[in-house]
Amino acid sequence: MDLGGTNLKWVVLERDASSPRVLDTGQVPTDTSRGERSVVEQMIDVARGAYRDLGRMESVGVGVPGLYDPVAGTTRFMPNVPGNWAGVPVADEVSAAVHAPARLINDARAFTLAEHRLGAGRGVQSMLGITLGTGVGGGLILGGSLYMGHDGTAGEFGHLTILPDGPPCTCGNRGCLEALARADAIVAACGHATVEISVQAARDGDRRAQQGLTEVGQYLGIGVANAIALLSVDRVVVGGGVAAAGEMLLAPLRAELRRRVFITDLDAVDVVCAELGIWAGAIGAALHGTGAAPSVG
Ligand SMILES: [Zn+2]
Known part of the structure; x- marks a missing residue:
């Protein structure tokens, strides 16, 4: 379930x-x-x-x-x-x-485990799974299996600090990736009622929506760059309802990686969309x- x-x-x-x-x-x-x-x-x-x-x-x-x-x-x-x-x-x-x-x-x-076993992460030894939706979630595959940490909380990608004095997060911290990239934050940055409408507006040329999605993609990219620096994963799999924005988020995410990651060869790190859907x-x-x-x- x-x-x-x-x-x-x-x-x-x-x-x-x-x-x-x-x-x-x-x-x-x-x-x-x-x-x-x-x-x-x-x-x-x-x-x-x-x-x-x-x-x-x-x-x-x-x-x-x-x-x-x-x-x-x-x-x-x-x-x-x-x-x-x-x-x-x-x-x-x-x-x-x-x-x-x-x-x-x-x-x-659970998303990360499924995508690794049966979806977009098949066959890799290390993977960061990211879910974009009401919140921002994450999971880690290390050495071919799900890494849980001592209490099941390892891989909480959404609670990496991105902006030291950024907006408050539900976890109690400020400036977490989740506070900057959750659906509510995307909607606020784009000036439209829902993420779907924001994405369509950006595709139709709405400058504020384009800038909003670019900014969120950059924040995600900073988070992924930090994860790569720490773990040097083989693959990053992005899923969740908001991932339907596709390249509107992934293009600025990848551009941010090219600006920030120099310690490893980015050609060896795939950033791909999830395969198993809902x-x-x-x-x-x-x-x-x-x-x-x-x-x-
Ligand atoms: Zn948080």
Whole structure:
């Protein structure tokens, strides 16, 4: 499952000796009418529905848009889903409903895992995954597997400081990439109602929208340049709804890399769009649920 502030998506993944296959997909609008309770009940309903259809289920993975405790299987902080998410035992509740182990993972780490295994990152040893949407997320593949850090928070690309005295971020810091490149920030920079309208306006020649997207692309480029300096990844995979802006963001991002990266050969670093579309997060959560990826460390 892939929990978002707008939709709850799921996939049913079959694993055999070769490659995982997607058997089924679905989504419903996230029900936050009773805060975290209605959301958890909805996740239980979805898991039970899949369990009934399949007859048995090996494991469940749940991607959450925020921070969680990987050992306890509880949520900690989710700024974009209404409710009091501190200490909610999501993994235990889902697990009990379908008689199978359940594990949590951050949604952007799930995206990164899926794109590495089955999408635009296939075959590389190191990769930075970036999700652009309501927030800015990230994940890291190092040495061919997902790197989690000690508590599952490694790869939080959106919380690199880009402007020392920049706008406040939901995490408590100022000038984070997320505060500069989240959908709300793009909309404000471009002067239009939505990111989609901003991108279309920029394509139609609107100077303010063009400048807004260029500026956001430059901020993203500064973040990626810092990540390359630290990790020298083989590939950068950009996904999420806002990534539909394509070259309007990626061209200034790449130009910024050429201005800032001299310590390694940029020709060896691919910056590409994601391949798995809207199901990447749920696919990655399912892969994580199987225990194929470490929960910590
Ligand atoms: Zn932040």
